[in-house]
Amino acid sequence: MRDKDYLAILQKGSEILGEAIHVVDAKGITIIYNEAMAKLEKIGVEDALGKPFREVFSYIPHHESTLAKALAEGEETKNKQQTYLNIYGKEITTVNTTVPIEVDGKVIAAMEVAKDITDIKNLSDTVLELQEGALNSADNGDLAAVAKRVNPKMKQYSFKDLVGENPQFIQVIEKAGKAAKTDASVFIYGETGTGKELFAQSIHYAGERKNKPFLAQNCAALPESLLEGILFGTAKGGFTGAVDRAGLFEQANGGTLLLDEVSAMPYELQGKLLRVLQEDYIRRVGGSKDIPVDVRIIATVNEPADKLMAEGALRKDLYYRLNIVNLTLPTLKERKDDIPILVNEFLEKYNARYGKEVWMIADDAMEKLMRHNYPGNVRELENIIMSAVSMADKEHVLTEKDVLLQRGAAEEQPMISGFQKDDSTLAEYLETVEKTVIAGYLMENGGNISKTAKDLGMLRQNLQHKIKKYGL
Ligand SMILES: Nc1ncnc2c1ncn2[C@@H]1O[C@H](COP(=O)(O)OP(=O)(O)OP(=O)(O)O)[C@@H](O)[C@H]1O
Numbered sequence: 001m002r003d004k005d006y007l008a009i010l011q012k013g014s015e016i017l018g019e020a021i022h023v024v025d026a027k028g029i030t031i032i033y034n035e036a037m038a039k040l041e042k043i044g045v046e047d048a049l050g051k052p053f054r055e056v057f058s059y060i061p062h063h064e065s066t067l068a069k070a071l072a073e074g075e076e077t078k079n080k081q082q083t084y085l086n087i088y089g090k091e092i093t094t095v096n097t098t099v100p101i102e103v104d105g106k107v108i109a110a111m112e113v114a115k116d117i118t119d120i121k122n123l124s125d126t127v128l129e130l131q132e133g134a135l136n137s138a139d140n141g142d143l144a145a146v147a148k149r150v151n152p153k154m155k156q157y158s159f160k161d162l163v164g165e166n167p168q169f170i171q172v173i174e175k176a177g178k179a180a181k182t183d184a185s186v187f188i189y190g191e192t193g194t195g196k197e198l199f200a201q202s203i204h205y206a207g208e209r210k211n212k213p214f215l216a217q218n219c220a221a222l223p224e225s226l227l228e229g230i231l232f233g234t235a236k237g238g239f240t241g242a243v244d245r246a247g248l249f250e251q252a253n254g255g256t257l258l259l260d261e262v263s264a265m266p267y268e269l270q271g272k273l274l275r276v277l278q279e280d281y282i283r284r285v286g287g288s289k290d291i292p293v294d295v296r297i298i299a300t301v302n303e304p305a306d307k308l309m310a311e312g313a314l315r316k317d318l319y320y321r322l323n324i325v326n327l328t329l330p331t332l333k334e335r336k337d338d339i340p341i342l343v344n345e346f347l348e349k350y351n352a353r354y355g356k357e358v359w360m361i362a363d364d365a366m367e368k369l370m371r372h373n374y375p376g377n378v379r380e381l382e383n384i385i386m387s388a389v390s391m392a393d394k395e396h397v398l399t400e401k402d403v404l405l406q407r408g409a410a411e412e413q414p415m416i417s418g419f420q421k422d423d424s425t426l427a428e429y430l431e432t433v434e435k436t437v438i439a440g441y442l443m444e445n446g447g448n449i450s451k452t453a454k455d456l457g458m459l460r461q462n463l464q465h466k467i468k469k470y471g472l
């Protein structure tokens, strides 16, 4: 077979697979370039195919091109964020994996597989801008107002919001109270919905930093290439389109930064974070200036640290640096004696919110609540009471039938019998089921994507794709 035939086969194959693929030969001429890639780079296939890739795309500085690196140095790049301009001058941001293809020890081509993250990047830029703008324009010290402006729904929690009398829980509160008087890093382990955010905020607002910012970032919520820029900021010229912008460390200066799910942070970045904590200065991505920062770190995980370290998800050295104060939050299952107190608290809260008069809960309903296992912990109990109160008419007492256990209910429903051929195709029906299940779990997990992905036994990226697809 002729080379041309092989190329045709590969080009076709790449189209079937649907991944965005770009292959250049040793001279940098594009020999394979598929529709998916063209869509992502917002040009036509014919704009690139058969042309030197350096003429079609501009990379500033030039060495940022992973294709060029693969060709010249045989260097492999995995999941790296790149921003560059296409032939029409449009800025494109992708995450690329680029590999050199070697035959007899010589690089004969380089292949790039890309994902489009332009939208995510714009979104994260906007978030940082909003936050920065709000902080700058704020009246000195009026951080409550700032917080409200950045996120009007954001509530500030303090120790008095932590409801519970269970001895184990009280012990954790006492330890957290002591920690609030110091500047030490705090490491919180607790399953989803056990109150990690509440504890983190309580510590911040009870301490000397209370008039400085409290900022939070979920490390699992962003692709790794963006997380670094969000945390440490970016410097102009770092890559095309990069602007000078402070990251969360600079924005939280003098205050507290909550790093949720710190074990989801890429291993290398965890090393970088450790250096920042040891040296007390940061360097913006692409920048060369050392900027001093004074930020208290509170880090959380929702699986035991030992397990995360054994799996290689959490760096030991970072863990020892963060774990100056360790708070392990009990699950609701471990403090069921607190259920009645929490129920009363939530009844009051939602009576007030919905203008209802539900004063108490019947014995059978309480028994049902005591029997449940609460994989979603206090958040789950709160949601159960919230929906019961919001559905109440004029009654003053909630009974067993008013208390709907979310996950239990989902399990009881036989999904399969719902399919009716005349309404929809099987594929459509399955999509509806998928959407419903994902939405349900997301709600139960309070929007926590990692946890939801784990519960559903799917990859995070896969889940993110579905969330986007279904507009959840
Ligand atoms: N001890 C508590 N007293 C009162 N309310 C609580 C308590 N613990 C949790 N809650 C309620 O549960 C909700 C979830 O708590 P929080 O956001 O702190 O959980 P989390 O541990 O950070 O969960 P995730 O891992 O999912 O982020 C809170 O908004 C709060 O309303």
Ligand SMILES: [Mg+2]
Pocket (backbone or CB within 6 Å): 196, 197, 260
């Ligand atoms: Mg949280």
